Amino acid sequence: MEEEQKLYEVAITRLPGIGAQLTRQLVSYCGSPKAVFAAPPGKLLKIPGIGNSNARNILDGAKAALLQAEQILRQAEELQVQLLFYTSPKYPDRLKQIADAPILLYFRGNGNLNQKRIVSIVGTRQASSYGQTVTERIVEDLKPLNVMVVSGLAYGIDILAHRAALQAGLPTIGVMASGPEVIYPAVHRKYAERMLTQGGLLTESVFGTKPDAPRFPARNRIIAGMSDCTIVVEAALKSGTLITADIAHSYDKEVMAVPGNISSPVSEGPNFLIKSMKAAAYTCAQDLVELLNWDLEDAALAKSKSKAPFFDPAEFNTDELKVLQVLQQSREEQMDNLSWKAQVPVSLLASVLLGLEFKGVVKAMPGKKFMLLV
Template sequence: MSENSLYEVALTFLPNVGTQLTRLLVSYCGSPKEVFAAPPGKLLKIPGIGDKLVRNITDNARHALLEAEQVVKQAEAQEVKLLFYTSPDYPNRLKQIADAPVLLYFRGSGNLNQKRIISIVGTRKPTAYGQAVTERIVEGLKSYNVLVVSGLAYGVDIISHRAALQAGLPTVGVMASGPDIVYPAVHRKYAEKMLEQGGLLTEGTFGTKPDAPRFPARNRIIAGMSDCTIVVEAAFKSGTLITADIAHSYDKEVMAVPGNINSPVSEGTNHLIKSLKAAVYTSPQDLIELLNWDLEEEAAAKKAAAAPAFDPADFTADELKVLMVLQQTREEHMDNLSWKAQLSVSLLASVLLGLEFKGMVKALPGKRFMLIG
């Protein structure tokens, strides 16, 4: 059992200590463990922390730690990753949002910080048009290796997950239940496939039931961890529009698929477009241009073309370390090169001399070295 995980989880079991207070306490104390170890006098010096909250922490600390111990054991038994907001595996896009959960439960193999992440949401009762468009959207993401995020619900959600699985794209289902409860249960077979090609994510602890109020909270995670939220079909008053509104409030990109003006499930998407809360999605090119993926690809191609080509077989392991650093930065001071390549200065001097003889590196004034080519 990880001691860090124990105290991280325990913080979430302290009553009346929400997201903002948790971050404040950890920031001032240094770590979750130090929050529990801090004497009342130290806690009282933290801005916004009063006697009532200090008593709340000290009175409930033992019980919170006992609860956390059970959760950590259950997580280990069920291969659930506990992602505190300070974890490098915690979704970085979500971390920037003020009301992001401080702890997430994740089952699966997906990278929650993948370069490109798109969420797709919509009605639970899509039309044939809505289903076809959803599948086409996912197919259009295939060449960009996008992580597809949705809510595992009926309709557009599960169509998105299924299409991603078929396209070979990673896909993550954000749930309103605990990590041990797949809802709806009929989607369990897809959920199990997603564990190998993405995963399941939730802020609810083990045993958490998918009660109605948890779905809007779930939606903020879907919106917050994505680069753009695409709404396929949605009624004028629906949970899907809540997700779009949340994404909009986070200054995230929102796109909506225009629909039949006579269809109730197109009222929401058409309203988003009309009210300028969403850009129009008609083809993959719309998304690519909105997020500047085309410019990114072009810049990457130029960088690759400019990078000198060399055969790794012609160089030693230490020489390759230096070349890899210089390939990124083109030019470095010897001291910086030493720690970036993880080579001692004395060894680096010998390596650089060898690379100079091979015509790969040029020495510059001031102990600087430049990659040739």
């Protein structure tokens, strides 16, 4: 049963012309990827965003998509690659909340992609001795905070961050712009192999994908999206690193930058981010702790453990508990977001929310929003 579910999860990502947002819409309305493939044309056409062209793509492309999925599943088994559909509990929750997040991730390793604290460290490929020293210091300072370090496995700051994390005993994830079995650059293979037992390698690209230039900005959104904060160590003004910082900023994620020598070209990027107030200055780990309120979070968590609302499974059904779990984290959500975060189909969610309103734990708000009352 699980193997069949995986087959359809992979297959839906191979349908022509169906992007991430439409895929979520399809799964939300149909209930599962398998149900999408079984849906008649009339039902598909009733789903918002699915017109005649997309419905035809689904119907005509289903057979080829399933054949491709079978091949991908075989490769994944051979190479010990985990296929993480966006509904999987192992899929990064931070990334899942972003509109353009990948539908399917390919993951090799043992890291917890939902670790409590995750920080990205990025920077130039032409790292200076200052950049190397600072990167190693940042990672060493993160050690007592039990942080997962994410970067892009590239030359320069990226590989320095991965290497420092390995030495510090911290888990580290390399996000790649290639297929899961294609290590780029190849000279970093020895570090990549160590990361498989102390973190892992993550990509949205299917097996055999080469690291073409257009794939790197897409890779950068994963780095930014799955982290609590992106730290820029060194970067030129026009660089992929600043693209990553801009993406993180657009996601309302925190960005920090290490101040640098005003005469150094690779300090222009961080200094610009700080000057333009797109990033907070990083001078020590305490700057990060205070920016992310980790100290307050720990204190509040300890204080509220006994006061946290507990929902008795005997009083709520499975779908109601899923919705309540999401609302416990965000307090309020729009109906569409609730549907895919809680993995309750839109067709069922309305009745679930109505039931929760009758029980006095949820309140309907303007704009199809729902708020937790307890």
